[in-house]
Amino acid sequence: MLExxxxxxxxxxxxxxxxxxxxxxxxxxxxILGPNGAGKTTxxxxxxxxxxxxxxxxxxxxxxxxxxxxxxxxxxxxxRSYQKNNLFEHLTIRENLMLAAAAATGKSRWxxxxxxxxxxxxxxxxxxxxxxxxxxxxxLMVSAVSYGNRRQLEVGLALATKPALLLMDEPxxxxxxxxxxxxxxxxxxxxxxxxxxxxxHDMDLAFSIADRITVLNFGEKVFEGTPEDTRGNPTVRQIYxxxxxxxxxxxxxxx
Amino acid sequence: xxxxxRLRTITLILALGFLAVYASFGSxxxxxxxxxxxxxxxLAISLDFCAGFGGMVSLCHGAIMGISAYAFTIxxxxxxxxxxPSAMIGLMAAVVFSGLVGWVTARxxxxxxxxxxxxxxxxxxxxxxxxxxxxxxxxxGGIDRFNLSWLGVDMNDAxxxxxxxxxxxxxxxxxxxILLRSGFGRILSGIHSNENRMQAVGINTxxxxxxxxxxxxLMAGIAGILAAQHTLYISPELLIWTVSGEVLLVVILxxxxxxxxxxxxxxxxxxxxxxxxxxxxxxxxxxxxxxxxAVLAGGRGIFGQIEYWxxxxxxxxxxxxxxxxxxxxx
Numbered sequence: 098m099l100e101x102x103x104x105x106x107x108x109x110x111x112x113x114x115x116x117x118x119x120x121x122x123x124x125x126x127x128x129i130l131g132p133n134g135a136g137k138t139t140x141x142x143x144x145x146x147x148x149x150x151x152x153x154x155x156x157x158x159x160x161x162x163x164x165x166x167x168x169x170x171x172x173x174x175x176x177r178s179y180q181k182n183n184l185f186e187h188l189t190i191r192e193n194l195m196l197a198a199a200a201a202t203g204k205s206r207w208x209x210x211x212x213x214x215x216x217x218x219x220x221x222x223x224x225x226x227x228x229x230x231x232x233x234x235x236x237l238m239v240s241a242v243s244y245g246n247r248r249q250l251e252v253g254l255a256l257a258t259k260p261a262l263l264l265m266d267e268p269x270x271x272x273x274x275x276x277x278x279x280x281x282x283x284x285x286x287x288x289x290x291x292x293x294x295x296x297x298h299d300m301d302l303a304f305s306i307a308d309r310i311t312v313l314n315f316g317e318k319v320f321e322g323t324p325e326d327t328r329g330n331p332t333v334r335q336i337y338x339x340x341x342x343x344x345x346x347x348x349x350x351x352x
Numbered sequence: 353x354x355x356x357x358r359l360r361t362i363t364l365i366l367a368l369g370f371l372a373v374y375a376s377f378g379s380x381x382x383x384x385x386x387x388x389x390x391x392x393x394x395l396a397i398s399l400d401f402c403a404g405f406g407g408m409v410s411l412c413h414g415a416i417m418g419i420s421a422y423a424f425t426i427x428x429x430x431x432x433x434x435x436x437p438s439a440m441i442g443l444m445a446a447v448v449f450s451g452l453v454g455w456v457t458a459r460x461x462x463x464x465x466x467x468x469x470x471x472x473x474x475x476x477x478x479x480x481x482x483x484x485x486x487x488x489x490x491x492x493g494g495i496d497r498f499n500l501s502w503l504g505v506d507m508n509d510a511x512x513x514x515x516x517x518x519x520x521x522x523x524x525x526x527x528x529x530i531l532l533r534s535g536f537g538r539i540l541s542g543i544h545s546n547e548n549r550m551q552a553v554g555i556n557t558x559x560x561x562x563x564x565x566x567x568x569x570l571m572a573g574i575a576g577i578l579a580a581q582h583t584l585y586i587s588p589e590l591l592i593w594t595v596s597g598e599v600l601l602v603v604i605l606x607x608x609x610x611x612x613x614x615x616x617x618x619x620x621x622x623x624x625x626x627x628x629x630x631x632x633x634x635x636x637x638x639x640x641x642x643x644x645x646a647v648l649a650g651g652r653g654i655f656g657q658i659e660y661w662x663x664x665x666x667x668x669x670x671x672x673x674x675x676x677x678x679x680x681x682x
Contacts, residue, residue: 200542
């Protein structure tokens with residue numbers, strides 16, 4: 098489904114992603130772990146085309162998408178939710194979901210017909226709202242709902258495009274334990290025809306939903322395996338708990 | 353996001369009704385005022401379309417209008433084409449110019465966009481000002497109005513022409529409203545709200561914005577044809593940036609992002625101008641104070657503020673303006 102080969106990214110003299118290769122199968126839930134500055138979000142930038150890779154290639158559904166820009170990659174079915182909310186402010190949740198769905202279905206070229214009350218769109222908006230548990234808030238302004246609801250909408254915007262590959266950048270960042278359960282449920286109920294790559298810091302959530310886990314540190318892949326293997330891996334423990342010979346420490350001033 | 357609410361429909365009917373009645377029962381001078389209002393209102397709708405809904409605050413709408421007027425006049429006066437095809441070519445020229453401006457400036461925003469559009473406008477102004485073939489700063493005359501004698505009316509009659517202007521204003525409003533509530537218009541509002549996210553869900557926002565500018569240019573072009581046929585004479589003064597500035601003032605005064613607000617603003621500005629100039633040469637100062645008050649009072653403009661009061665009074669607990677109930681354009 099997704100094949101990343103020898104991917105590297107330099108910012109000036111700093112290498113943020115170094116010779117990274119991994120493959121994600123269709124329908125898989127892949128968790129990306131790594132301390133701050135490991136290059137997780139940069140990896141998402143490279144996958145979505147927001148940043149151009151310095152070298153290496155990315156294939157998606159059998160096609161080399163390395164040369165595609167962000168808009169083209171969105172159109173082939175890669176969607177992303179952001180670590181910091183990146184919503185359509187001053188609009189309602191319904192309008193937010195409508196915009197994402199209309200964009201993904203080519204309705205930006207409808208010059209005469211409205212899309213809000215169109216049957217297909219209505220269904221899709223309501224389905225997505227149900228997936229992210231926002232049905233009751235549909236007609237509220239984004240600014241009038243809680244932070245947790247906005248995190249749900251953040252994922253909703255990506256889901257409304259009906260992606261084949263969903264990249265989730267810390268969906269639970271800044272939300273309380275109750276909301277983490279909501280996200281847990283959400284992730285478990287998402288259909289398996291969506292392949293998911295997720296950056297997550299909540300270990301319980303990460304380990305329970307992951308099929309496989311890829312661990313990054315200083316832009317390099319240091320481990321990849323099942324949740325059980327990851328838990329028992331000494332390198333991973335070292336990165337997260339510090340100590341040892343000091344090779345992997347808590348201090349990390351790389352970008 | 354645009355909704356043609358009942359309040360907006362009522363305001364539209366009242367505004368157009370007022371203009372029609374004022375022209376019908378007023379003097380020749382009143383009819384001139386009405387046509388002046390309709391031209392300004394059409395241009396203001398055009399600007400509100402791209403500025404209020406697409407975030408593109410253009411300072412070249414006067415130039416777009418002028419280019420349309422010039423292209424129309426060149427075709428009909430210089431090349432002797434009938435007035436309807438000439439007008440079509442005039443509109444095309446406006447669409448091409450504004451689409452080009454939109455395409456070039458699509459990657460800029462805020463103050464840079466404003467400055468870039470100003471530069472385009474001034475280039476167009478200088479071109480016509482310097483062009484001796486087109487009369488330079490003397491401009492060109494000899495324009496004919498559309499021939500509507502097959503309808504049994506004489507367009508050279510001030511009342512007929514004023515009512516024609518009101519009808520064209522209605523047409524432009526309907527065009528803008530249909531575009532704004534279409535998928536195209538919704539996505540435009542989305543770009544205004546968050547361009548980065550709109551790209552992330554697969555919209556080429558630069559192209560979309562250029563198309564929106566072209567659509568806005570079509571409306572500004574209609575104002576240009578009407579302006580040329582009104583005075584039967586055109587000069588580079590149509591393209592001066594202060595024309596664009598005045599249109600922006602009208603949009604803000606009436607209520608940016610409301611579509612009907614600019615119509616209200618145009619009526620207010622022109623009426624104020626003519627009433628006050630009977631009493632004082634300093635009418636600009638009064639208009640300036642009204643504008644400052646309108647901006648300080650929340651920036652919603654006159655119509656926008658009234659709309660806000662009415663909506664919040666009906667649902668006082670809603671801290672934010674809820675989306676209005678969609679009413680079909682009847």
